[in-house]
Amino acid sequence: MQEVIKKRVKELFDNNTIVRAIGWENGEFFYDHTPAVFDSAADMDVFVYDNFCASNLSKYLINHCAPEGKTLVLLKPCDTYSFNQLLTEHRINKDNIYIIGIGCDGMVDIDKIRALGIKGITKITQNGDELVIDTMYGEKKCKKADVLLEKCLSCKGKKHMIYDELISENEDEMPQDASKRFDLVNELENMTSEERFAFWQNELSKCIRCNACRNICPACSCRKCVFDNSASGVASKANADSFEEKMFHIIRAFHVAGRCTDCGECTRVCPQGIPLHLLNRKFIKDINTLYGEYQAGETADQRGPLTDYTQQDVEPTFISDKEVK
C-alpha cells in the first residue's frame, strides 16, 4: 500500500495537481513516524505508511490550506470525520485541498507492546493477524488485535466520509468490536458518584498539564485557548490535582461536545495514559440519547445537535425523564 500511495502522490506532483502533500515520514526506528509536509515528488522518497501512522493529519490543514496551490492530504477513514468537522466549522477550505482516502486495518500501539514487558524492540513484521517482534533480548510474538491503539478498538468502520480519490482495499469492512464503544462509559455510569469521583481523581491527578491532548485535538482549533490567556484567571501550567485538572478537562470536554468525532487522538498522545476519550464518549452517548444518534463529521453539512435548534429539542426539565445518568 505504501508504494502505491507514494507512486500516486508523485504522479500528482508531476502533473501539477498539487504543490505539497501531508503524510508521514520515516523515523529513527520503525515505529516513530513523524507527520511531514512534502514539497516535491523527490521529497516523497522518505514517505511511509504502515501500522504506525496513527496521527490524524487533518488539523495540519488549518495552517496548510491557505498558501498558493493545492495541498494533498492522506486521510485514514477515521481522519475523514475530523476533516468534515473542520469543514463544517469553516476552519479549512476544501477548494485548496486534495484528499486521498487511504485504507487502514488498525494502528498498533507501541506502548501496549512495551506494557507486555517487551523491551528493546528493533523490528516488527506482520504475519496475518500476528506480529513478530524482534528485540535486543530475542524474538517475541503477539496478536495484532491485542496491541491495537485504543482508538482502533472502537473503529467507526473502514469507509471514508470524504475523499477525492481512494486507495483502499477494505472500504466496506465493518469492525466487529464497534459495539463495545460505550462499555466503559456504562461501567462509569453504574458506579456510585463517590466511586466515579475516585476513578477520575486517580486518573486526572497524573496529568502533567502538557496540553498534548488539547493541541492534537482537531476540535480544539481556537486561535487562542482560554487556558493560555493569563488574563482569564483560569490559565495555568500548574497541575494541582485538587481542582485545576478536573476543571481543565471538564471544560475541554464541554467545549468539544457535539463536535468531537471520537478520533481518539487525545488518549493516544497523553503521556500519562489518561483515558480522556471516556469523557467525550459520555457526551456522545448522552447526545445520542437526547437528540437521536449523531456522529460528528459524518458529513460536512449537518447541523450539530448542540448548535442547532428544533422544536423537538428536549427541554432541560425533560432531561431527567430521559434517564441520562
Added chain:
Amino acid sequence: MQKIKLENINELLQSMAQIGKVYAPIEKAGQVNYYEWNKDAKLRLDVLNTVKSAKDVFFPQTEDLASFKTEGKEISIQAEKPLDEDFAVFGVRACDVKSFDILDKVFIEENTDEFYKARREHGVVISHACNEPEETCFCTTFGIDASAPKGDIETYTVGDTLYWLPVTDKGKEYSAKLGNILEEADESQVNKQKETIKAIMDKLPLKDVTTQAFGAGKTMEYFDRPEWKELSEACIGCGTCTYVCPTCQCYDIRDYDTGKSIERFRCWDSCMYSDFTMMAHGNPRKTQTERFRQRFMHKLVYFPDNNNGEFSCVGCGRCVAKCPISMNIVKVMKALGGK
C-alpha cells in the same frame, strides 16, 4: 556491598520509611511516576523511565512559595520554608542521577535557590542499574554508564537479589541507620552483571549518536540553519517533551487568587508554549519554529556555552518515546550534526 532478596524488598522499604520519606517509581492508574512509598504502593523497580523524571522530587512541578492575605488594612505575608527533613529517592536510573548535576548548576551554582538546595541536601539518592536498557536509551552519548549508576547508594538487581552499595558518606550514614536488614555480600555477581549491561549498551541502536558537532560557541553555526523549519513543521507545541525531560529547568511564577488569599506558586514552564517568557510586547519567539529551536539549542549549544561545555541532555530517551508526533533530540542531532 550488601544484599537482600527481592521478595523481602518491602521490609527494606519499611525500614527506610522509618528514617524518612521514600520516593520511588510507583505505579498508579497504569503509569509509573515517583510517588511517596507506603506499604500499599505498587513499586516498579523494573521500569526504566518513569513518565515524569526523578527531577520532580527535587524540583517539583508545582510548589507554593508564599501566600498573601489581607485583613482590614493589614496585609500578612506567609513565606513557605525550605524543607527541613531527610528523605530518600530510590530506584533512580543513571541518566536521572546525572540530571541532578545539571540542575545543580542552575539552581545552586549560579544563584542559590533555597528550596531546591534544601531538598538536595536532605535527599539521599539511591540509584539502580539498568539491566535491560530500551532501544530509546542513549545515555552513553553523554558519557553516562548505566551499569554503574552513581548516586549516594548504588543498587543492582541480579536474579532474585537486590545488591546495595553505599558510595558517599551520606549514603554510608543512611545505610548504617538501616540496622541489619541487609546482609553482607561479595561483588562478584554484580561485576558480572555490569559486564552484561556493558555488552548490551554496545549494541543499542542509538549508541552512535554523537554530540561532536555541537557545544559551546556554536550559536551562529546553528541558529539560522534551514533544517529547523522542516524539523519543527509538525510540532504541535505541547509541553510533553519539556515536562518529561529530567534536565528541562524553566519555570514560571504565578499568583493565584483563591478569593480569600493570593497564593504565589512556582510551576514548570515550557519553551514550547506560546506564552513562554511573555513580556509586555509579546513573546520574543513568535513562531513554533523559533520555540522549537530554543529547546534544542538550549540543550546542545547555550547550556554548554554557560557550563564549560556540558550538555543539558542525559539521553534518557523520554522525549523520544513520548512526543505525540515523534520528533525529538535524536532526530534533531542527526539532521543538524550529520550521521
